[in-house]
Amino acid sequence: MRRVITEIRRSRASMALVAVLAASNAWAGPLLHPVFQDHAVLQRDQSVSIWGTAAANDSVTISLGAHTATARADDSGNWKASLPAMPAGGPFNLTASASSGSTQTVSDVLVGDVWLCSGQSNMVLPVHRALDSRSEIAGSANDAIRMLTVDLANAVHPRTQFAAPAQWRIAGPDTVAEFSATCFYFARELQKTAKVPMGLITSAxxxxxxxxxMSAQGLRDAGGYDVALDVLSIRRTDVDAAAKRWGAEWEGWWHRQPATRNTVDPWATKMTASQWRTARAGLGHWENWGVPELQRYNGALWYRTTASVSAQQAKQRARLVIGGVDEADQTWVNGRAVGNDMGFSDAAANDKFSKLPRGPRAYYLNAGTLRAGENVVVISVLDTYANGGLYGAASQRAIQFEDGSAVALDREWFYQLPPRGAQTPPRAPWEATAGVTTIYNAMIAPIANYSIRGVAWYQGESNTDEAGRYQSLLGHFMTDWRRVFATPDLPFLIVQLANFGTPPTMPGESNWAALREAQRQAVAADKHAGLAIAIDIGDRYDIHPANKQEVGRRLARAARRLVYGETIAASGPIPVEVAREGDRAIIRFGDVDRRLISYGTDHPIGFELCGSEAGTCRFAEATLDGSRVTLRTEAPATRVRYCWADSPVCTLYDESGLPAGPFELSIGSSSPSH
Incomplete structure (x- = not known):
């Protein structure tokens, strides 16, 4: 009997030891990826990917409502499971349990439609800056609309985790003020007909x-980005080598321009006095220097100064601090490219001195860059919007050395404008907003496995200088994200650029109009894309128009047609074909609600007849007949344009109150359509 009791005690001790060992091996961190949190919304009617991290080779069981799934972590601890399709509903608890003993549960999870809202500032603009914000915020309570906002971040390679914590937030007076206005109003409008929970991920x-x-693969497929992507790849492991390589690319670009071929390189160590003028003491934004040609100048400006360095300092590692820069720079020291960036530099990435704190833009200088005596610093600053230049306290600009000494860049500064006709400089591939893949890597890659219903995309203002390429880029972008989200028919809702600027008094060329046409053509060629026209709801004085309620309504209408199958016009009248009949050009429109109408006049305005060359367009008198517009062609014409300007005056609508969007068509051609 005593022997039996002893064996039982040994067995119990062994079991306790196993339990202790199991507990000690349990995964200490969260099992679920941070996108899965309290109040999350999962996509209905399709299998849902759930993923996270556990102890290596752990078995992980997922449960949501009555559904379960099992996955095994790989050697790195990453796991991924798939739950079967579920109808809209909830709330549910989502639980992940690992075989080593770890458990995580998130609550109040709904199943509905998940939309990814992305783009630039007009998608970022929050509810508190939109029309009637006080009333909208006060009446915003809606438990069935939740938003997760991805914090701003960029990276040189794809990340799996968010750069900063993100939370799903329920719409209400305490939260919705900071929601993307366009995204929120889109979901609110859509819920009037699609009565399901709406999960909104704003990454803009x-x-x-x-x-x-775009991802690296997406850009390589688009073509023309291999050099930039290769340099970005170098930067992942060697910041200095990437700066040198990109500097060579930048200099090659300068030499290839017709306008600069016979000029002295501005970064050369010898100064050609006739080309340089004295800058204002203390520098600051060049618009405030009192120089007439700089008061409204957006573009590149060259800066130059010198600094005297001792022989002892020249032997040391150093850091060139140039202070605040608005916006991008390419910098040389003694004719050698040392850096190119936008925004504030990251000390961890750009210098080798742990004792040097994070601060204004700065570049690490390799041994041999500086020399005893006089050293030449040249900076090309590119500004694309509002104020530009080197700004901030003059004391920020200095060369700092490893021994703690420093040389202030407090001598006289000089400047010069690029030659007339010079192009906009290329942007460094690692720039946050103008680089390649940088935002995708940090703000899309971490959620690439998340199941979504579609994408609302509000972007284009920053690409108006390359409108001719944008149609191809937008097409490749949609293909790229469909691959990333493993959904070949993923719907895209594209907001066309709104009107902005002074209305035209005569026909002319317009990059904004050309980009709108690129958006129209890309959407028309894609059966899973829809267009929301915004040409009549912009603001001539503000690039960020406040009427986001109407943008949301028009996005929702496009979704109702494209995604939810309603038999309504997606975005108002669309041009179908232009035919010549004698001395007239006849434009036939489709998706017309009853008939075309013109606001404020008997005849719609904004139509142009054009020859084949630029500068040949002229305003044309137009008449309406049901769903057709007739233009009289008194002189030879090969093209028709409508509302072709940065900020055109457009008066053509149909009886639904939706506008006809801008377009350009050859006479005798048909427009691509779904």
Whole structure:
């Protein structure tokens, strides 16, 4: 009997030891990826991916309502499971349990439609800056609309985690003020007909170009980005080598321009006095220097100064601090490219001195860059909007050395404008908003496995200087994200650029109009894309128009047609074809609600007849007949344009109150359509 009792005690001790060992091996961190939190919304009617991290080779069981799934973590601890499709409903608890003993539960999870809202500043603009914000915020309570906002971040390679914590928030007076207005009003309008919970993921960044939102594979497929992507790849492991390589690319670009071929390189160590003028003491934004040609100048400006360095300092590692820069720079020291950036530098990435704190823009200088005696610092600053230049306290600009000494850049500064006709400089591939893949890597890659219903995309202002390429880029962008989200028919709702600026008094060329046409053509060629026209709801004085309620309504209408199958016009009258009949050009419109109408006049305005060359357009008198517009062609014409300007006056609508959008069509051609 005593022997039996002893064996039982040994067995119990062994079991306790196993339990202790199991507990000690349990995963200490959260099992679920941070996108899965309290109040999350999961996509209905399709399998849902759930993923996270556990102890290596752990078995993980997922449960949601009556559904369960099991996955095994790989050697790195990453796991992924798939739950079967569920109808809209909830709330549910989502639980992950690991075989080593770890458990995590998130509560109040709904199943509905998940929309990814992305783009630049007009998608970022919050509810508190939109029309009637006080009333809208006070009446915003809606438990069935939740939003997760991805914090701004950029990276040189794809990340799996958010750069900063993100939370799902329920719409209400305490939260909705900071919601994306366009995204929130889109979901609120959509719920009037699609009565399901709406989960909104806002991942957007003001001033961003479309290239920053695409993956490396997407950009290589688009073509023309291999050099930038290769340099970005170098930067992952060697910041200094990447700066040198990109500096060579930048200099090659300068030499290839016709306007600069016979000029002295501005970064050369010898100064050609006739080309340089004395800058204002203390520098600051060049618009405030009192120089007439700089008061409204957006573009590149060259800066130059010198600094005297001792022989002992020249032997040391150093850091060039140039202070605040608005916006991007390419910097040389003694004719050698040392850096190119936008925004504030990251000390951890750009210098080798742990004792040097994070601060204004700065570049690490390799040994041999500086020399005893006089050293030449040249900076090309690019500004694309509002104020530009080197700003901030003059004391910020200095060369700092490893021994703690420093040389202030407090001598006289000089400046010069680029030659007339010089192009806009190329942007460094690692720039946050104008680089390649940088935002995708940090703000899209972490959620690439999340199941979504579609994408609302509000972007384009930052790409108006390359409108001719944007149609191809937008097409590749949609293909890229469909691959990333593993959904070949993923719907895209594209907001066309709104009107902005002074209305035209005569026909002319317009990059904004050309980009709108690129958006129209890309959407028309894609059966899973829809267009929301905004040409009549912009603000000539503000690039961020406040009427986001109407933008949301028009996005929702496009979704109702494209995604939810309603038999309504997606975005108002669309041009179908232009035919010549004698001395007239006949434009036939589709998706017309009853008949075309013109506001404020008997005849719609904004139509132009054009020859084949630029500068040949002229305003044309137009008449309405049901769903057709007739233009009299008194002189030879090959093209028709409508509302072709940065900020055109457009009066053509149909009886639904929706406008006809801008377009350009050849006479005798048909428009691509779904």
């Amino acid at each position: 960044w003001g001033g961003s170009k479309i290239e920053a939102w």
